[in-house]
Amino acid sequence: MKTTTIGRQAFIDEVLRLLDEGVPIRDLNLRRVAKELGCAHTNAYNWFKSQxxxxxxxxxxxxxxxxxxxxxxxxxxxxxxxxxxxxxxxxxxxxxxxxxxxxxxxxxxxxxxxxxxxxxxxxxxxxxxxxxxxxxxxxxxxxxxxxxxxxxxxxxxxxxxxxxxxxxxxxxxxxxxxxxxxxxxxxxxxxx
Structure with a gap:
C-alpha cells in the first residue's frame, strides 16, 4: 500500500465515482474509499471526522x-x-x-x-x-x-x-x- 498523502478532494471524487459505479452508500466507509485510492485508511482522517x-x-x-x-x-x-x-x-x-x-x-x-x-x-x-x-x-x-x-x-x-x-x-x-x-x-x- 502506498504511503503518500491523498488530498481531501480525491476522497470526495472517489466517493462520487464509486456511487456512479453502483457501490451502495452503506458500503462507502473511509477504509473502502482509501483502499480504492491506494492509501492507508488513516489518511482519510486527515480530512474527515467520519464516513x-x-x-x-x-x-x-x-x-x-x-x-x-x-x-x-x-x-x-x-x-x-x-x-x-x-x-x-x-x-x-x-x-x-x-x-x-x-x-x-x-x-x-x-x-x-x-x-x-x-x-x-x-x-x-x-x-x-x-x-x-x-x-x-x-x-x-x-x-x-x-x-x-x-x-x-x-x-x-x-x-x-x-x-x-x-x-x-x-x-x-x-x-x-x-x-x-x-x-x-x-x-x-x-x-x-
Missing part, C-alpha cells in the same frame, strides 16, 4: 456539479430547449446515485456549516429562473407556489425513476413531461 462527514462533502460536490449545469446568466427559459428542467433531469439520469445521496439518504452526522451556501444555491437558482420564465402578470408569491408544485412533482417522479419504480416509457419522456407540467403551471390558466 458521514465524507458523505456530506460528496453531497456538496455533487450539488456543485449540478450547479455548474445551470449558469444563471445564460440559462434558457422554460419555453426554450435546454432549460433548467431538461438539464436537471439529464443530470439525474447520468448520476442517479448522486441524486439519491442529495435527496434520499439520511446522513446521521450534522451538516458541516461550510456546505450551507452550496445546499441553498439550487433552490435560489430555480426560483430566479422561474421568475424570469413566468409571465409578467404573475406575482412573486404565485411564482413561488408554481415552484413548489413543480419541484415536488419533479422530485417525486425522479425518485420513482432512480428507484426503478417507473416504466421505461415514462422514464424516456420524464424531461418532456416535467417541462410540460412547468409550462402548464406557468402559462396555463391556474393564475390567469
Amino acid at each position: 458521514q462527514e465524507l458523505l456530506w462533502f460528496a453531497l456538496g460536490s455533487a450539488l456543485e456539479h449540478l450547479i455548474a449545469l445551470m449558469p444563471e446568466d445564460r440559462m434558457p427559459l422554460l419555453s426554450e430547449p435546454g432549460n433548467l428542467i431538461e438539464r436537471y433531469v439529464q443530470f439525474v439520469e447520468q448520476h442517479p446515485a448522486w441524486f439519491r445521496l442529495i435527496w434520499m439518504e439520511e446522513l446521521a452526522a450534522e451538516m458541516p456549516s461550510e456546505l450551507e451556501p452550496i445546499l441553498a444555491r439550487p433552490s435560489h437558482i430555480m426560483a430566479r429562473w422561474l421568475r424570469l420564465s413566468a409571465p409578467s402578470h404573475m406575482s412573486d408569491e404565485q411564482v413561488l407556489v408554481v415552484g413548489s408544485l413543480l419541484f415536488s412533482s419533479m422530485h417525486g417522479r425522479l425518485c420513482l425513476a432512480v428507484t426503478g419504480r417507473m416504466d421505461d416509457g415514462e422514464q424516456q419522456t420524464l424531461a418532456q413531461d416535467t417541462v410540460a407540467m412547468g409550462r402548464m403551471l406557468l402559462y396555463g390558466s391556474c393564475f390567469s
Whole structure:
C-alpha cells in the first residue's frame, strides 16, 4: 500500500465515482474509499471526522456539479430547449446515485456549516429562473407556489425513476413531461 498523502478532494471524487459505479452508500466507509485510492485508511482522517462527514462533502460536490449545469446568466427559459428542467433531469439520469445521496439518504452526522451556501444555491437558482420564465402578470408569491408544485412533482417522479419504480416509457419522456407540467403551471390558466 502506498504511503503518500491523498488530498481531501480525491476522497470526495472517489466517493462520487464509486456511487456512479453502483457501490451502495452503506458500503462507502473511509477504509473502502482509501483502499480504492491506494492509501492507508488513516489518511482519510486527515480530512474527515467520519464516513458521514465524507458523505456530506460528496453531497456538496455533487450539488456543485449540478450547479455548474445551470449558469444563471445564460440559462434558457422554460419555453426554450435546454432549460433548467431538461438539464436537471439529464443530470439525474447520468448520476442517479448522486441524486439519491442529495435527496434520499439520511446522513446521521450534522451538516458541516461550510456546505450551507452550496445546499441553498439550487433552490435560489430555480426560483430566479422561474421568475424570469413566468409571465409578467404573475406575482412573486404565485411564482413561488408554481415552484413548489413543480419541484415536488419533479422530485417525486425522479425518485420513482432512480428507484426503478417507473416504466421505461415514462422514464424516456420524464424531461418532456416535467417541462410540460412547468409550462402548464406557468402559462396555463391556474393564475390567469
